[in-house]
Amino acid sequence: MIGYEAFAELSQSHDCDQRGQAAHLAALAYLDHQGPADEHAALYAALIGFLDDTSVKVRAALAYGLLHSHQAPRPVILALLQDSAVISRAVLQYSPVLVDADLVPLVMRGDHMVMTAIAQRQTISKRLAGALLARQDRDVALRLLRRQDVAVSGEALEAATLAWADDAVMRGVLLSRNDLSGVSRLLLVRKVTESLKACRIVKGALAQDRLERIMRNGSDTALAAIGEAENEESRAEFAGALMRADQINTRLLLYAVVTGRAMFFAACIGVLAETSSAKVFTLLQGGSRAALVALFARCGLSTPSRELLLRLVMHARTADLADDDAARHYVITALTEELIAEFNGDIPQELEETFGYLNEQNIALARKAARGVMAAFARTTQCTMSLPAMQEEERLQLPAA
Secondary structure, three states, X not given: OOOHHHHHHHHOOOOHHHHHHHHHHHHHHHHHOOXXXXXXXXXXXXXXXXXXXXXXXXXXXXHHHHOOOOOOOHHHHHHHHOOOHHHHHHXXXXXXXXXXXHHHHHHHHOOHHHHHHHHOOOOOOHHHHXXXXXOOOHHHHHHHHOOOOOOOOHHHHHHHHHHHOOOHHHHHHHHOOOOOOHHHHHHHHHHHHHHHHHOHHHHHHOOHHHHHHHHXXXXXXXXHHHHHHOOHHHHHHHHHHHHHOOOOOHHHHHXXXXXXXXXXXXXXXXXXXXXXXXXXXXHHHHOOHHHHHHHHHHOOOOHHHHHHHHHHHHHHOOOOOOOOHHHHHHHHHHHHHHHHHHOOOOOOHHHHHHHHHHHHHHHHHHHHHHHHHHHHHHHXXXXXXXXXXXXXXXXXXXXXX
16 A cells, blocks of 8 residues: 555546556555544545546546445445446446345346346346346347356246247257246247248158157157156146146157156146146055046046056056166057957057057167167177187188188
8 A cells, every 4th residue: 555645646646547546546445444434434535536537547447446345335336337338337247236226227227238237247136137038138138048057037937938939049048947947948849849840951851741750759758858857846837737738648648657757647647637646656656456547537538548548557567667768668569469459459449549659659669679789789799709709700701801
């Protein structure tokens, strides 16, 4: 630090750089002061005096000294907030003295640069994040949503999803957030599906029937995965939204069981039967056949569909369907063979669509299971082949070559 006379000389200099040095020194002295109260008051008065300096360099030097401190005097920070754009944006971005009550009104009436500065603050509350997103400025929204450290309320994320669902970049940013609700995530996945179906490259590469089948299976996969990943309360809300949209059907229920999405399946059955998913899960694990039939009847399922789900659940109890493609293939194969045997090959009309869906899944799972078996066989063969045998094979093949 310097003496008072030297400080006074710098403060009264005609050179704005020297006055800026004095302003910066006064700011640092105020923040680090541990002496008498009258000295602290004098330093405070000096800070106030520098606010009236005609040079923006001086006021910027003052702001730079106070910018990152929680102990900066609030009236000085608020005055600097109303200064030139370069100073006010720095204060908006860095000053921890400002609270939501200061920032939210500025967001509501500020321009793009103001919102950008606020969106780059180290700490942003849910209220402030919601206000920023409500302005629907794309660049600001992207900057904010890419920050996983910023908590955003479910309502704000839902509004952002509805506003930007047709924007591919924004969809990717929203889908990467862990706090996005299942309903919003499903909406974005459907928008992705629509975009892919409309893409000329995709339409030109696949026949229409195959494209529809791939998209339908992909949608089922995404829907079941989203529902399974939700917590218990959110999963029930997600299943309720599906039911209200009339999107819970036999095909989706079959897919959930076959892929081992037991919690999502229980949530869907619980919503349809108007009972808790925990009770449904208990019945799925160890309930009798009669209890399961009664449960499925409360869901409003037809008799053939109830019987089909009952058989699938019984098979699922004895197999690991969550991770084993071979087990899934075995269960669907057994189920389709049982249906063929029971009806002597004459599948009832109400089960034709479901039976066709099972066949589609069986083909896909057969391919996956075969790839896994061949890969395991290749590794086993490679490990068991001894070096002498390899040398003998090479020696025997040389004359033929």
